Amino acid sequence: MLDVARIRADFPLLGQPENGRRLVYLDNAATTQKPQAVLDAVAEYYRTTNANVHRGAYDLAIRATEAYETARAKVAAFVNAWAPEGVVFTRGTTEAINLVAGAYGRANVRAGDSVVVTAMDHHSNLVPWQLLCQEKGATLRMVEITEDGRIDLSDFGRALERRPKIVAFPYVSNALGTVNPVAQLAKLAHAGGAVVVVDGAQSTPHLKVDVRAIECDFYALSGHKMLGPMGSGALVAKPELLEAMPPYHGGGEMISRVWDDHSTYNKIPHKFEAGTPNVEAAVGLAAAIAYLERVGPERIADHERALAAAAIDKLVQIEGVTVYGPRDHRAGVVSFTYGDIHPHDIATILDQDGICIRAGHHCAQPLMRRLNVAATARASFYLYNGLDEVDALVGSLVKAGALFGYVPA
Numbered sequence: 270m271l272d273v274a275r276i277r278a279d280f281p282l283l284g285q286p287e288n289g290r291r292l293v294y295l296d297n298a299a300t301t302q303k304p305q306a307v308l309d310a311v312a313e314y315y316r317t318t319n320a321n322v323h324r325g326a327y328d329l330a331i332r333a334t335e336a337y338e339t340a341r342a343k344v345a346a347f348v349n350a351w352a353p354e355g356v357v358f359t360r361g362t363t364e365a366i367n368l369v370a371g372a373y374g375r376a377n378v379r380a381g382d383s384v385v386v387t388a389m390d391h392h393s394n395l396v397p398w399q400l401l402c403q404e405k406g407a408t409l410r411m412v413e414i415t416e417d418g419r420i421d422l423s424d425f426g427r428a429l430e431r432r433p434k435i436v437a438f439p440y441v442s443n444a445l446g447t448v449n450p451v452a453q454l455a456k457l458a459h460a461g462g463a464v465v466v467v468d469g470a471q472s473t474p475h476l477k478v479d480v481r482a483i484e485c486d487f488y489a490l491s492g493h494k495m496l497g498p499m500g501s502g503a504l505v506a507k508p509e510l511l512e513a514m515p516p517y518h519g520g521g522e523m524i525s526r527v528w529d530d531h532s533t534y535n536k537i538p539h540k541f542e543a544g545t546p547n548v549e550a551a552v553g554l555a556a557a558i559a560y561l562e563r564v565g566p567e568r569i570a571d572h573e574r575a576l577a578a579a580a581i582d583k584l585v586q587i588e589g590v591t592v593y594g595p596r597d598h599r600a601g602v603v604s605f606t607y608g609d610i611h612p613h614d615i616a617t618i619l620d621q622d623g624i625c626i627r628a629g630h631h632c633a634q635p636l637m638r639r640l641n642v643a644a645t646a647r648a649s650f651y652l653y654n655g656l657d658e659v660d661a662l663v664g665s666l667v668k669a670g671a672l673f674g675y676v677p678a
């Protein structure tokens with residue numbers, strides 16, 4: 270296990286009591302807290318380096334551009350990207366996937382084609398594909414999941430028989446914690462002739478990611494879920510695909526020459542970064558990555574797996590509690606229900622003990638339908654959580670159960 274007390278001391282917000290209690294923050298799949306190193310990097314950027322990037326002829330603007338491009342190289346190295354110019358900064362996973370659907374999808378998907386997603390996809394890896402298919406008259410095919418919350422490989426195979434243009438799936442499910450066999454899925458999808466889009470929102474913060482080993486084509490990530498600032502994120506793509514794609518947004522920065530009625534475009538990645546970018550977010554994300562690297566992505570993954578395993582072991586002993594998702598091949602996300610207690614009630618009661626968990630459909634309504642629930646409660650762990658917080662979660666849940674007339678086992 271990691272030295273949680275030491276790590277926790279790096280996160281100012283975690284030292285702040287919540288409802289008079291020590292804060293137990295277990296909503297890391299939604300967003301993570303930020304270490305002092307990230308706060309300092311952002312403040313230092315504004316104190317010493319701020320100017321608009323890529324266009325300044327003066328030293329300050331050159332330093333700002335260097336900070337921004339160094340951050341890009343940092344993101345590229347962290348996920349073993351094909352090249353730094355294959356990293357397009359975005360507001361997060363949602364914008365990255367919309368970029369792929371809006372630029373690659375619009376140019377390559379036609380009437381009668383199919384696009385494949387899975388029943389465990391987050392709305393942000395579903396709705397952009399719905400919009401694309403509706404616009405083009407293409408078919409959206411949703412691959413089913415198994416009873417224990419994995420992608421159903423035989424249904425995946427059947428979906429590929431139609432030779433889809435695009436196959437999209439999450440590396441890690443935000444609602445079930447399932448870690449999908451992404452390299453295997455990408456291989457199958459490529460054999461079926463598709464381009465592969467991986468939603469990396471929940472994998473990049475928690476696993477050692479190597480996009481080249483996965484052999485996907487596009488990989489989306491959110492910086493705010495990995496200790497970085499809100500509004501930071503990236504699309505990581507094969508450079509040759511970005512080269513061939515039309516632009517997504519039009520405006521400054523993304524052009525080369527502009528005439529009255531048409532334009533030529535800048536080289537990648539700038540072709541996809543119209544307007545003044547969020548330099549602060551990129552700089553903060555680079556500092557977050559440096560922090561994660563110091564701790565070690567593999568050690569973080571082991572730590573979270575241990576916390577999730579301990580939580581599941583304890584939760585399943587409480588009569589009336591159902592834990593969703595597989596027992597193995599999972600990350601530090603634990604979704605559960607407790608009898609007929611509404612997950613929102615569970616979250617509200619836990620909040621009184623200073624425990625933050627998520628309750629709701631987790632932006633995965635098709636998945637909730639398949640689980641036959643309207644919502645679940647979800648605890649999601651990160652490197653600053655400890656086993657004592659698992660105990661706090663379980664203790665508070667037992668108290669909630671007692672309030673609703675459930676007797677703990």
Ligand code: PMP
Nearest residue numbers: 361362363391393443468470491
């Ligand atoms: N995909 C998954 C699996 C997620 O968990 C999330 C965030 N909840 C997203 C996509 C969307 O990320 P963002 O809101 O940062 O764009």
